[in-house]
Amino acid sequence: MGFVYKRLLMGAAVLLTIFLIAGINIKAPSPGLILIIAAAAALLFFYLIYERGKASSKEIALTAVLAVAAAAVRLPFVFIPGLQPTTFLVIVSGRALGCRAGFMIGSTAALISNIFLGQGPWTLWQMLSWGLAGVSAGIIDRVTPGMGRVGMTLFSFLWGYLFGWIINLWHWATFVNPLNLKTLLGVFVASFLFDTVHALGNGIFYYLFGDGIYKMLQRCRRRFFVEVLPLSPDSTR
Amino acid sequence: MGFLSALRSVKIGKKLVFMNGYPYPFNFNKGNSFFRSLHTGAAALYLFSMLVMALIFTHPLYLLGLSLAIVLAAALAGGLKDLESFMKPGIVMVLLIMGINLLGAGSGETVLWRSPLLPFFGRAVFTLEALCFGAAMGIRLLAVLGIFFLLNVMVHPDRLLRAMSLSASKSALVVSLALRLLPGTARRLDGIREALIIRGVVVGEGRFKERAQKYMLMLGNLLAFSLEDSFTLAEAMEARGYGGYGKKGRSLYRRERIRPRDVLIGGCAVLALLLSALAVNTGAGSFSYYPRLAELVSSPETLYFFSGIMFFLLVPLFVGWGWDRWHYLKSKI
Numbered sequence: 001m002g003f004v005y006k007r008l009l010m011g012a013a014v015l016l017t018i019f020l021i022a023g024i025n026i027k028a029p030s031p032g033l034i035l036i037i038a039a040a041a042a043l044l045f046f047y048l049i050y051e052r053g054k055a056s057s058k059e060i061a062l063t064a065v066l067a068v069a070a071a072a073v074r075l076p077f078v079f080i081p082g083l084q085p086t087t088f089l090v091i092v093s094g095r096a097l098g099c100r101a102g103f104m105i106g107s108t109a110a111l112i113s114n115i116f117l118g119q120g121p122w123t124l125w126q127m128l129s130w131g132l133a134g135v136s137a138g139i140i141d142r143v144t145p146g147m148g149r150v151g152m153t154l155f156s157f158l159w160g161y162l163f164g165w166i167i168n169l170w171h172w173a174t175f176v177n178p179l180n181l182k183t184l185l186g187v188f189v190a191s192f193l194f195d196t197v198h199a200l201g202n203g204i205f206y207y208l209f210g211d212g213i214y215k216m217l218q219r220c221r222r223r224f225f226v227e228v229l230p231l232s233p234d235s236t237r
Numbered sequence: 238m239g240f241l242s243a244l245r246s247v248k249i250g251k252k253l254v255f256m257n258g259y260p261y262p263f264n265f266n267k268g269n270s271f272f273r274s275l276h277t278g279a280a281a282l283y284l285f286s287m288l289v290m291a292l293i294f295t296h297p298l299y300l301l302g303l304s305l306a307i308v309l310a311a312a313l314a315g316g317l318k319d320l321e322s323f324m325k326p327g328i329v330m331v332l333l334i335m336g337i338n339l340l341g342a343g344s345g346e347t348v349l350w351r352s353p354l355l356p357f358f359g360r361a362v363f364t365l366e367a368l369c370f371g372a373a374m375g376i377r378l379l380a381v382l383g384i385f386f387l388l389n390v391m392v393h394p395d396r397l398l399r400a401m402s403l404s405a406s407k408s409a410l411v412v413s414l415a416l417r418l419l420p421g422t423a424r425r426l427d428g429i430r431e432a433l434i435i436r437g438v439v440v441g442e443g444r445f446k447e448r449a450q451k452y453m454l455m456l457g458n459l460l461a462f463s464l465e466d467s468f469t470l471a472e473a474m475e476a477r478g479y480g481g482y483g484k485k486g487r488s489l490y491r492r493e494r495i496r497p498r499d500v501l502i503g504g505c506a507v508l509a510l511l512l513s514a515l516a517v518n519t520g521a522g523s524f525s526y527y528p529r530l531a532e533l534v535s536s537p538e539t540l541y542f543f544s545g546i547m548f549f550l551l552v553p554l555f556v557g558w559g560w561d562r563w564h565y566l567k568s569k570i
Contacts, residue, residue: 033292047408055407057479058471064414065467069460071415072422104411112415115394118323120385174292175334175374177526178344186337209453213460220464224471 032174039128039170046103046131053100058224063104066093066217070109070130075116082197086113087163088156088205089213090130094137095152096217102134125167132166133159149211156206160199164191271498271557272314272391277400279499279506280391283553284384286506290513290546291380296524297369298533298543299516300376306550307383313557316390323386327379334378335371339363346528370526399492406487414470422463429458498570502553509549516542 055063070093073085086109094102110126140147140155147155165188172187173179188195272280290303311320345364352361394416402409430440433455440451474480516522521538525531534540559566 030293033289036292047405051405051407056471057474058468060407060411061414061467061471061474062464064411064418065463065470067411067415068418068422069463071419072426072459073456075423104408108412108415111412112419115416116419118385119389121381123385175378176337177370177374182340183337186340190333190337204449208449209456212453212457216457216460216464220467224468 030174031179032170035170035173036124039124043107043124043128043131046107046135050100050104055100059101062097062220062224063101063108066097066101067105067108067112070105071113074109074113080197082194083201084163084198085201085205086110086130087133087159087198088202088210090134091137091152091156091159091202091206092210092213093217094134095141096214097138097221098141099135099138102138103131104134106130106132106134121170122167125170129163129166133163149207152210153203153207156210157199157203160197160202161195163198164188164195271560272310272387273393274498275391275502276493276495276499277392277396279495279503281388281397281400282503283506284388284391286510286513287384287387287550288381289510291377291384293513293517294377294522295370295373295526296522296539297373297376298524298539299513299522299546300373300380302543302547303550304376304380304383306547306554307380307387309551309554310387310557311383311390313554314387314390316386319390320383320386323389324379324382327382331375331378334374335368338371338374339367344527347530366526366528366530369530373524373526396493403489418466422459425462426455426459429455429462496570498556501556501570505549505552509546512542512545512549516546 066089070086070089073089077083077085086106090102090106090109093105097105107127107130110123110130114120114123114126136159137155140152144151168187168191172184176183176187275283287303287307291300294300294303308317308320311317340361345362345366347365348362349365349368350363352363354360398409398413398416402413433440433451438451438454440455441448443451513522516539519538519542521536521542524533556566556570560570561567
C-alpha cells in the first residue's frame, strides 16, 4: 500500500511543482490557476482518503452502482438546462452511506457522465462540487442524525446554488477583471436562472423521493456491511 | 461556467457514436492517428502545458498563437467539425464575459459610452480597454475549451483510466466499473419504462405531480435492480480474487510503452512551459490593458519568446502531419 501513497504523493508533488514553477507570476499570480491548484489538491486529498480506507468489494461495487445511477438520471434531463437530479441522489447517498462514499459517488458521477456529454473545464469543478455535496450530506447525518424531510429538502435546495457558485467562482477568477463584488455579482446573476432551476429541482426531488431512497440505501447498507464479531469462549462450548 | 456546462449539455443532444460498447460524443476513427498513438502521459503533458499557458497569459498575441496551435491540432486529429459544435455554446459565454468585464471595469481611460443611472451598478462606463480585455478573456475561454476538446479526441477514456489505475487503484476501479455499468443502466431504464407502459403507467404524461410519481416509480425500480446488481458484482469481484493480494500487493501490467515520439512531444511540452514561465515572469508575455492599452509588441523579447513557444507547440503538430506522409518517419518514431 505504501507504493500507492508514494505514487499518489509523487504525482501530486510533480503536478503542483510544475504548476507553481510554470504558472505563478510572482508579481501578479493568476487567480484562475491558483483556484485550479486548490481544487486539484482538494480532490487529491479526498481520493487519498478513499485509497487509504479499507473499502471492501461490496463498498466499491455499491459506490460504482450508485455513481452510475446518479450519472444516468442526469442524462434524461440534459435538455432542461440546470435541472440535475444527480445532486439530490448524491446527497441521499452521502447521507445514507457516509462522507467517503458520498464524495466518491458525486465525483465519479460527474466524471463518467461527462465522458458521454464531453469533458471540459467544468469537469474538475463538477467533480469537486458533487463530491462536496456528498461529503456535507454525510457530515449533516452525523451531526444531526434525525434531520427531517423539510430540513434535508432545504439542504438540497441550498446545494443547487452552492454548486453553481463553486463553478462560477473559477469562472470569475479566470476570465473577469477587476475582481470585485460588482463583477462577482454579475457572474452570479448570469447563472442565477440555471442555479434556481437546479435548486428547485433538488428541493422537489428530495421532498418527493428523498426519504424513500434514503430508507432503501440504509437497508442496503445494513445488508452489505457485516461486522464479524470474535467468538466468545462460552459460545464454543 | 455553470451556465456554459448547462448549455453544452443541451447542445450535445443525441449525437453519440459507440466506442467499445458505450456511447461517446467524439469519433476516434477519423483523422490522423498520430495523437491517438501517443502515450497517455505524453498527450496529457502536452495538453496540460497548453492549459497552463492559457491561464497565465493575458497577452492577446500569445493567446491567439495558442488558439492557432489548438485549431491546427484539432484539424490534424480530424475533428474540426466536432470542435465547432463543441465551441458553439462557448460563443454565448464569450459574449457574457465581455459584458461582465465591460460592466465591472471603470478603470479604462478611453470611454466609449456612459450608461444612464442603473440600480446598484450606478452609472456604468464602457471603455475600450475593458472591451479589449473582455475579448482577450473570450479567446482564453475558447482556448481552454479547445484544449479540453483535444483531450476528448486525443486520449480515449479507457486509456486515461488505465493510467489512473497505476496510482489510484480503488478510485480507478470505481470509475471503470461505473463506466462499464452505465450503458446497461441506461438500457435497464428503458426496459423499466416499457414495462411500466405495458402496465398502463405512461411515464412522461399527466400533471407535474403524476409525472413526478411515475418518475419516482421508475427511479425506485432502477435503484432496486442496481443495488441487487452491486451485490452480485461484489461477489464476482471476490470470486476473481479482489482484495486477496497477499503481502506483495497487487500486480500490474503496463500495456503502454514510451516511444521516441512520446519523448519528443513531452520534451516540447516541458520546454514550451518553461519558456512561458520565463516570458510571464520577465514581463515579455504580459500585456497591460489598464488604464490604457499597451503596445502589442512592447519589446523584441515579446517576439522572441512568442516564436520559441510557438516553435515548441508546433513541432509536435508538424511531426504528426509527417506521420501520415513519411513512412520512414513513422517507422523510426
